[in-house]
Amino acid sequence: MPVKLYSVSDSPPSMAVKMTLVALNVPHEVINIDFMKGEHRTDEYAQKNPQKEVPVLEDDGFFLSESVAMMQYICDKYAPDNQLYPKDPQKRALVNHRLVFNISTLYKFLIEYTFGPVFVGYPRTEEHKKKAENALSVFETYQKRLGTKYAAGDNLTIADLSLVTGIFCLEAIDFDISAYPTVASWYNNFKKEQPDLWAISKPAMDELHHFYLNPPNLSAA
Numbered sequence: 001m002p003v004k005l006y007s008v009s010d011s012p013p014s015m016a017v018k019m020t021l022v023a024l025n026v027p028h029e030v031i032n033i034d035f036m037k038g039e040h041r042t043d044e045y046a047q048k049n050p051q052k053e054v055p056v057l058e059d060d061g062f063f064l065s066e067s068v069a070m071m072q073y074i075c076d077k078y079a080p081d082n083q084l085y086p087k088d089p090q091k092r093a094l095v096n097h098r099l100v101f102n103i104s105t106l107y108k109f110l111i112e113y114t115f116g117p118v119f120v121g122y123p124r125t126e127e128h129k130k131k132a133e134n135a136l137s138v139f140e141t142y143q144k145r146l147g148t149k150y151a152a153g154d155n156l157t158i159a160d161l162s163l164v165t166g167i168f169c170l171e172a173i174d175f176d177i178s179a180y181p182t183v184a185s186w187y188n189n190f191k192k193e194q195p196d197l198w199a200i201s202k203p204a205m206d207e208l209h210h211f212y213l214n215p216p217n218l219s220a221a
Contacts (some may be wrong), residue, residue, distance in 0.1 A: 012165035
């Protein structure tokens with residue numbers, strides 16, 4: 001029975017999980033949730049995830065939310081020896097750090113700056129921009145100090161998959177990341193070296209770009 005991924009087509013965390021499934025060749029079915037119609041807020045969906053958020057993973061009756069936990073689970077169950085989530089304690093710790101840093105800081109502030117204003121409706125302010133730029137500056141420092149091709153070492157890991165989906169939110173609003181050259185190099189390298197995985201994220205980024213240029217009518221949602 002294939003794994004089921006309940007997903008929104010332009011959701012960055014959903015894309016990170018989907019890339020993990022594809023990278024590990026895990027059979028899966030994507031079930032699209034219409035966010036604008038509120039399908040994630042139904043009682044039926046709450047049985048899968050009481051947080052009423054996307055994505056959600058279903059594996060033979062086992063439900064799991066939170067994209068980071070889902071990526072870790074997929075690796076541990078379906079490819080325990082794959083370097084996408086290395087077993088070595090220090091290498092894994094670095095991957096885990098980048099994942100937590102993304103959720104707690106980078107993605108948190110990037111999404112508040114980029115698409116919170118679009119989908120929640122609050123104004124995009126200079127304070128939002130400052131927090132996003134500070135998070136980018138920290139990521140730039142981490143990448144400079146590590147000096148590796150990918151976010152947590154010289155091999156692709158799930159940390160890259162998660163982080164890329166945060167950065168593509170900036171590209172979706174035409175934000176220039178050239179002021180963070182190490183981050184920009186890492187991001188462009190991912191797109192060049194992992195075209196099959198980037199092909200999963202690009203349509204989501206394009207859809208977000210469309211919403212950036214044509215904000216949805218939130219009062220009608």
